Amino acid sequence: MAKINLSIVVLGVALLFLAETWAQKPMKRQTPSKGQCCDEVRSLKVQVANLTSLLEDLSHKQEADMKKLKRQILELDQQNRQQEARVTEAESKYSEINNRVEIMQLQTLESAPQTSSHAIYDCASLYGKNYKISGEYRLPKDEFLGTPEHTVFCDMETNGGGWTLIQRRKVGLISFERDWKQYKQGFGSIRGDFWLGNDHIFRLTRQPSTLRIELEDWEGRKRYAEYGVFKVDNELNSYKLFLANYSGNAGDSLRYHNNTNFSTMNKDNDKCVDDCASQRKGGYWYNCCTDSNLNGVYYRYGDHLKNTDGITWYGWHGRNYSLKKVEMKVRPVDFHS
Numbered sequence: 001m002a003k004i005n006l007s008i009v010v011l012g013v014a015l016l017f018l019a020e021t022w023a024q025k026p027m028k029r030q031t032p033s034k035g036q037c038c039d040e041v042r043s044l045k046v047q048v049a050n051l052t053s054l055l056e057d058l059s060h061k062q063e064a065d066m067k068k069l070k071r072q073i074l075e076l077d078q079q080n081r082q083q084e085a086r087v088t089e090a091e092s093k094y095s096e097i098n099n100r101v102e103i104m105q106l107q108t109l110e111s112a113p114q115t116s117s118h119a120i121y122d123c124a125s126l127y128g129k130n131y132k133i134s135g136e137y138r139l140p141k142d143e144f145l146g147t148p149e150h151t152v153f154c155d156m157e158t159n160g161g162g163w164t165l166i167q168r169r170k171v172g173l174i175s176f177e178r179d180w181k182q183y184k185q186g187f188g189s190i191r192g193d194f195w196l197g198n199d200h201i202f203r204l205t206r207q208p209s210t211l212r213i214e215l216e217d218w219e220g221r222k223r224y225a226e227y228g229v230f231k232v233d234n235e236l237n238s239y240k241l242f243l244a245n246y247s248g249n250a251g252d253s254l255r256y257h258n259n260t261n262f263s264t265m266n267k268d269n270d271k272c273v274d275d276c277a278s279q280r281k282g283g284y285w286y287n288c289c290t291d292s293n294l295n296g297v298y299y300r301y302g303d304h305l306k307n308t309d310g311i312t313w314y315g316w317h318g319r320n321y322s323l324k325k326v327e328m329k330v331r332p333v334d335f336h337s
């Protein structure tokens with residue numbers, strides 16, 4: 001680039017010089033013959049034309065170089081993104097290694113004799129057995145409780161611990177625009193973004209349960225909403241939501257969804273002529289339609305203010321602000337740490 005700029009300057013100076021010589025010519029012109037004068041002018045004109053075309057060529061070349069540079073910047077940007085993805089992957093591998101230690105501990109425990117009163121069916125019962133490290137745990141199958149073997153993520157730190165996560169949004173790579181069956185069974189990755197599954201949530205909340213929702217915005221601020229009572233009905237009753245006793249600093253934006261059935265893109269159970277699940281692109285207890293939409297579309301910073309189908313919580317940031325991170329977690333009402 002610098003080289004080209006320099007040649008343009010040199011050319012410019014040359015042109016100026018030529019122009020000046022040309023300007024001085026008429027004075028000398030008085031003595032020589034008419035033909036000589038006009039030949040000189042013609043040759044100067046040709047030179048100027050040649051230099052002008054050279055200059056044009058150079059500026060074209062400069063434009064091409066600019067384009068090439070822009071392309072290189074784009075490529076670098078892409079490489080940066082790939083690097084970021086690799087970091088995320090490494091992060092997940094790292095936590096996998098950490099979690100393996102915990103699972104090994106759990107397996108030792110599984111082989112010990114069990115009675116139904118010692119059953120492990122959530123993170124609170126694990127906490128009661130002295131598992132106090134947050135992370136992924138595999139819960140054994142329990143015929144008495146009718147629960148299959150499944151994997152959960154336990155938050156053993158927040159406000160005393162013992163929380164079983166039922167939802168998380170933080171990576172933003174997988175879609176939450178899914179059908180009834182997928183919301184029933186659960187989807188996603190337990191260390192990343194996931195929905196635990198409505199059947200699991202129903203089973204977990206058969207015992208009186210508390211729901212805690214933790215939110216984070218793109219400025220890094222955090223708020224929470226807690227419901228002292230949280231219950232999700234079974235599939236026959238369309239996983240109807242029941243909640244009470246709000247506390248927290250995020251606003252009571254799930255109250256509007258109280259006593260509504262669960263809806264997905266292929267099952268409109270909302271209280272609206274509209275099809276809220278399709279409009280808001282998630283599965284949720286849609287009313288008409290939302291005061292919060294925690295299973296909405298994950299919008300990254302920059303796009304997070306432009307849409308109304310994002311991950312919203314009206315009580316904090318209104319209908320247009322899509323949040324950066326969400327976690328929904330439950331624990332028995334009678335839990336003591």
Ligand SMILES: *[C@@H]1O[C@H](CO)[C@@H](O)[C@H](O)[C@H]1NC(C)=O
Nearest residue numbers: 043044046047048049050051
């Ligand atoms: C102008 O350029 C042409 C070809 O590019 C060349 O033949 C000619 O001699 C040049 N004229 C001058 C005055 O430099």
Ligand SMILES: *[C@@H]1O[C@H](CO)[C@@H](O)[C@H](O)[C@H]1NC(C)=O
Nearest residue numbers: 236237238259260261269270
């Ligand atoms: C919820 O679904 C049940 C059936 O699963 C239905 O009987 C009930 O009327 C629905 N409630 C609302 C508010 O749509």
Ligand SMILES: *[C@@H]1O[C@H](CO)[C@@H](O)[C@H](O)[C@H]1NC(C)=O
Nearest residue numbers: 242243244245246255258259
């Ligand atoms: C939800 O509705 C029930 C009645 O079905 C009510 O007792 C409860 O207080 C409501 N919860 C909230 C948060 O308003």
Ligand SMILES: *[C@@H]1O[C@H](CO)[C@@H](O)[C@H](O)[C@H]1NC(C)=O
Nearest residue numbers: 208228229230243244245246
């Ligand atoms: C809400 O909490 C109050 C006391 O804090 C309690 O008396 C009430 O029973 C709770 N509500 C429900 C629906 O359990």
Ligand SMILES: *[C@@H]1O[C@H](CO)[C@@H](O)[C@H](O)[C@H]1NC(C)=O
Nearest residue numbers: 305306307308317318319320
């Ligand atoms: C949300 O966005 C719409 C249009 O994009 C705009 O009309 C509305 O005022 C916005 N609402 C808020 C609360 O920012």
Ligand SMILES: [Ca+2]
Nearest residue numbers: 272273274275
């Ligand atoms: Ca509808």
